[in-house]
Amino acid sequence: MKLIIAIVQDEDANKLIATLMDAGFSVTKLATTGGFLRSGNTTLLLGIDDDRVPAAMACIEKVCKSRKQVVTSPMPMGGAGEVYMPYPVEVVVGGATVFVLNVEEFRKL
Amino acid sequence: MKLIIAIVQDEDANKLIATLMDAGFSVTKLATTGGFLRSGNTTLLLGIDDDRVPAAMACIEKVCKSRKQVVTSPMPMGGAGEVYMPYPVEVVVGGATVFVLNVEEFRKL
Amino acid sequence: MKLIIAIVQDEDANKLIATLMDAGFSVTKLATTGGFLRSGNTTLLLGIDDDRVPAAMACIEKVCKSRKQVVTSPMPMGGAGEVYMPYPVEVVVGGATVFVLNVEEFRKL
Numbered sequence: 629m630k631l632i633i634a635i636v637q638d639e640d641a642n643k644l645i646a647t648l649m650d651a652g653f654s655v656t657k658l659a660t661t662g663g664f665l666r667s668g669n670t671t672l673l674l675g676i677d678d679d680r681v682p683a684a685m686a687c688i689e690k691v692c693k694s695r696k697q698v699v700t701s702p703m704p705m706g707g708a709g710e711v712y713m714p715y716p717v718e719v720v721v722g723g724a725t726v727f728v729l730n731v732e733e734f735r736k737l
Numbered sequence: 738m739k740l741i742i743a744i745v746q747d748e749d750a751n752k753l754i755a756t757l758m759d760a761g762f763s764v765t766k767l768a769t770t771g772g773f774l775r776s777g778n779t780t781l782l783l784g785i786d787d788d789r790v791p792a793a794m795a796c797i798e799k800v801c802k803s804r805k806q807v808v809t810s811p812m813p814m815g816g817a818g819e820v821y822m823p824y825p826v827e828v829v830v831g832g833a834t835v836f837v838l839n840v841e842e843f844r845k846l
Numbered sequence: 847m848k849l850i851i852a853i854v855q856d857e858d859a860n861k862l863i864a865t866l867m868d869a870g871f872s873v874t875k876l877a878t879t880g881g882f883l884r885s886g887n888t889t890l891l892l893g894i895d896d897d898r899v900p901a902a903m904a905c906i907e908k909v910c911k912s913r914k915q916v917v918t919s920p921m922p923m924g925g926a927g928e929v930y931m932p933y934p935v936e937v938v939v940g941g942a943t944v945f946v947l948n949v950e951e952f953r954k955l
């Protein structure tokens with residue numbers, strides 16, 4: 629038995645929980661507040677059989693892999709006054725930190 | 738040294754914490770929000786000596802064991818109109834998921 | 847790879863996160879509510895290389911070590927009436943409970 633602790637972005641959390649539950653995993657969501665710089669993290673706990681670890685990892689990777697996303701951001705235009713022009717920027721979103729721990733004993737009551 | 742992570746129903750959490758503390762355990766309660774389907778979970782952390790694991794398990798089992806409970810639920814009565822009759826239903830409440838992890842190093846500062 | 851779970855006092859949490867991040871660690875803060883008697887705990891998760899455990903422990907010890915602090919508390923004065931005189935009292939603050947767990951597998955996506 630293994631315990632997976634996955635720290636993911638808030639935006640990815642619900643989709644990941646749905647994906648994991650579709651795959652038959654049972655998930656517990658802890659309320660998380662990120663560290664100073666990383667706001668909006670969610671921590672998930674996932675107890676699984678050893679041979680299902682790769683399947684769970686695949687779910688996490690599919691949903692949370694860090695990827696580039698184009699957002700529209702205002703940019704100051706040169707010249708007098710405060711005129712801003714929206715322009716597209718590529719930002720990195722998603723990402724996950726995943727720990728797999730060995731479980732000595734597991735009980736479902 | 739072991740770390741017990743117990744995911745229990747909100748309704749059972751306070752009674753379990755009291756029971757564990759009466760038995761001399763020190764408990765930390767994490768704020769938890771359940772997964773999609775299971776709302777109202779609380780996650781508890783419990784650091785204990787190896788030989789005290791069975792005693793902690795006994796506390797959890799005593800308080801949280803899943804059991805049937807009779808609740809009163811409205812049931813539609815046949816016939817014209819929307820007449821509902823309350824009637825007793827048996828539902829399963831409680832239950833717990835418990836992980837025991839080995840602790841490599843433990844410090845109390 | 848190790849996972850450190852540190853349960854610290856709320857008052858010490860932000861300073862500890864800043865200290866750990868200055869030292870190059872990445873930290874996740876879980877929202878915690880203490881047990882019955884110990885209100886105001888914060889739980890931190892910290893994934894680190896084995897050889898960095900002592901450095902992380904040193905940070906936690908530096909910031910969170912339980913120490914005496916003088917607070918001013920009202921004390922009833924003898925005599926008729928309800929006259930209270932503020933007087934200094936030494937209380938113990940801080941402290942931390944730290945678990946180091948072995949990580950079987952670690953992934954950063």
Ligand code: NI
Pocket residue numbers: 629630678731
């Ligand atoms: Ni196993």
Ligand code: NI
Pocket residue numbers: 738739787840
């Ligand atoms: Ni031990």
Ligand code: NI
Pocket residue numbers: 847848896949
């Ligand atoms: Ni290692």
